Amino acid sequence: MSSTSKGQSSLDPQAAVLFVVLGLVLGSAAAVNVALRVGNWWEGNGHDVPANPMTVLIQVLTGDIAWPRAATMFLAAAVLALLLLGSLVLWLVLRGRGKRSRVDRAARHMGRGRDVEALGERAATATAQRLGVNAPGLPIAASVATGQTLYASWEDVSVDIWGPRTGKTTSRAIPAILTAPGAVLATSNKRDLADATRDLRAGVGPVWVFDPQGIVEEPATWWWNPLSYVTDEVKASVLADLFASASREPGSRTDAFFDPAGTDLLAGMLLAAALDERPITQVYLWLTDPTEDEAVALLIRYGHPLIAANVNAVISSPEKQRAGVYGTAKQRVSFLTNRQAVHWVVPDGPTDRRRQFSPSDFVRSRSTLYSLSREGNGSAGPLVTALTVAVCEAAEDLAKRSAGGRLPVPMVAVLDEAANVCRWRTLPDIYSHYGSRGICLMTILQSWSQGVEVWGREGMRKLWSAANVKVYGGGVSEVEFLQEVSQLVGDFDVTQVSTSYGKGGRSTSRSTRRERILDVADLGSLPKGRAVVLASGSRPTLARTIPWMAGPHAEQVAASIQAHDPGAHDTLSQAYESLHQVQQREEHGVAAQEVP
Known part of the structure; x- marks a missing residue:
């Protein structure tokens, strides 16, 4: 502008x-x-x-x-x-x-009043009452034009794109977790999300922290069996595909023969191990010996002769071909060589008294699951992805058997750093469907390109379009994406009046031209503390973010951080300093002379 x-x-x-x-x-x-x-x-x-x-x-x-x-x-x-x-x-x-930033002048040309009525507290409360929920919805931000808080209802799914250090965790992920009325699933590659909210959530229900890479140094007092997800050959195929997509480097090329063949082989062995109640580590042992046919015998014993024949065909194939397929399958479960990670998914013998995590029990409770991993060597990303899918599908199964085909109490799933730790390949295909089931997904990315790397260009477009609520929080410099957001925000009319003098006296003329409300430069340099909210049925609106430090649970969150974060002093200092800087910019005005 x-x-x-x-x-x-x-x-x-x-x-x-x-x-x-x-x-x-x-x-x-x-x-x-x-x-x-x-x-x-x-x-x-x-x-x-x-x-x-x-x-x-x-x-x-x-x-x-x-x-x-x-x-x-x-x-x-x-x-x-x-x-x-x-x-x-x-x-x-x-x-x-x-109190306005340099882009706030655009708010008068964007959604306000009835334009964003569907995001207002009244509409969100009406939806919540219809669904039997006390809270109006998940807070998004506050409208710059009117000051009203905007909400995503309990029927909405969201996609957020915020660049690094723009406040996506403090302003979106943490407030969403604190507002959730039922079960909460959260993924992340850092400890901040768990540290800030786990004590408050502990007052609601049990807290589970899945930490196979020691990000928060959580002791493995419980374990989850990934093979409990494998109830039939279809689930085995899904789990194998999850391991394949989560272990594959973003943007890497796939082989038209070895990749699907390796995934099929892995699916057959996962099914064999699940049917015989073996630990998942048995699958890796089978894959290290291409001549071992125990999995074939188990598949035949439990009534899966066709899948057994497929596995046996790979074992009997020429040596180079077999080595390629086995090598591909083994790479999919290479995370099993990480002893620390394995401790979270394999019992410590028959006398292990640790609690076993059950996704079906979890979605019926008000529990909280923090699932943590980071990319790189030894990443437990495939396990995090598999656990996320297991929980979401358990919620979907419960919703199908519940009144109205929805969860009795909505479940909130905050997929922070989704492109790094939760590469769920089929997510765009089922995204909008989950909203109708009472599963409120919030996928948070650092850029549009991150999503393209995981889901491809068309997949990312499908995910973006399927979201009822889309939030851009600044910090992105991808011109193509910003251009599309600018087009969605739209234009406004500028009227110019000019006066000229001649022999006949004075004459006045008016002309009108169209101008972008927020151009690419405005969006690329969006000040911290501002976000553009795009929602189905509403005009795009400019909003002021609401970080947890300015929210109703600030003291409890600070206490939770103090109790769990080894660097709590620095963490809290940085959080409140960031809030102070934003407030100072608003108080003194960033280029306030530009505001009409």
Whole structure:
């Protein structure tokens, strides 16, 4: 939005001077007239004062009318009062402008009032009451234009794109977890999300922290069996595909033969191990010995002769071909060589008394699951992805058997850093469906390109389009993406008035042009503390983010961080310093002179 975005008009300088002089004369005449009458009344003078203010002014100036001392005092007091009143109004105007960022001028051309009625508290509360939920919805941000808080309802799914260090965790992920009425699933590659919310969630229900890479150094007091997900050959195929997509480097090429063949082989062995109640590590052992046919025998024993034949065909294939297929399958489960990770998914022998995590029990509770991993060597990303899918599908199964085909209490799934730790390949295909089941998904990415690397260009577009609520929080420099957001925000009309003079006198003309509300440069440099919210059925709106530090649970969150984060002092200092900086920019105004 350029600096010429508002309508401009041209006025004759001589006419302007004339209007100013005329205003001063009329104002002086009125002030003198009132002061004279008040002064005469105060001093008890019975002098006749003409009715015409201009006549009064002239006679006072010429001395034809006596000017009482009380009139001077009243006039001075009136001028002082006007100066004080003007100063107060000016301070209030500048203060109001100071709370705006350099892009806030765009808010008047974007969604406000009825344009964003579907995101307002009243609409969200109506939906929540219909679904039997006390909270109105997941808070998004506050409208810059009206100050009202915007909500995603319990039927919405969201996609957020926020660049690094823009406040996506503090302003979106943490508030969503704190607002959730039922079970919560959260993924991340850092400890901040778990540290900030686990104590508050512990007051609601049990807390499970899945930490196979020691990100928060959580002791493995419980375990989850990935093969409990494999109830038939279809689930085995899904799990194998999850391991394949989660272990594959973003953007890497796939082989048309070995990749699907390796996935099929892995699916057969996962099924064999699940049917015989073996630990998942048995699958890796089978894959290290291409001549071992125990899996074939198990598949035949449990009534899967066709899958057994497929596995046996690979074992009997030429050596180079077999090595390629086995090597591909083994790479899919290479995370099983990480002993720390395996401890979370394999029992410590028959006497292991640790709790076993059950996705079906979890979705019926108000529990919280933090699933943590990071990319790189030894990544447990495939396990995090598999656990995420197992929980979401368990929620879907419960919803199918519940009244209205929805969960009795909505489940919130915050997939923070989804492109790094939760590469769920089929997510775009089922995204909108989950909203109708009461599974409120929130996928948070650092850029559009991250999503393209995981789901491909068309897959990312499908995910973006399937989301009822889309939030851009700044910090992205991808011109193509920003251009699309700019187009979605739209244009507004700029009216220009120009005056020209000629022999025939003065003529005035008007012209109208279209101008972008927020151009690529505005979006690329979106100030911290601002977000663009796009929602189905609503006009795009500019919003002020609401970090947890400014929310109702600030003290409890700070206490949770203090209890669990080894660097709590620095973490809290940085959080509140960031909030202070945003408030200071708003208080002093970032380029406030640009705000109309």
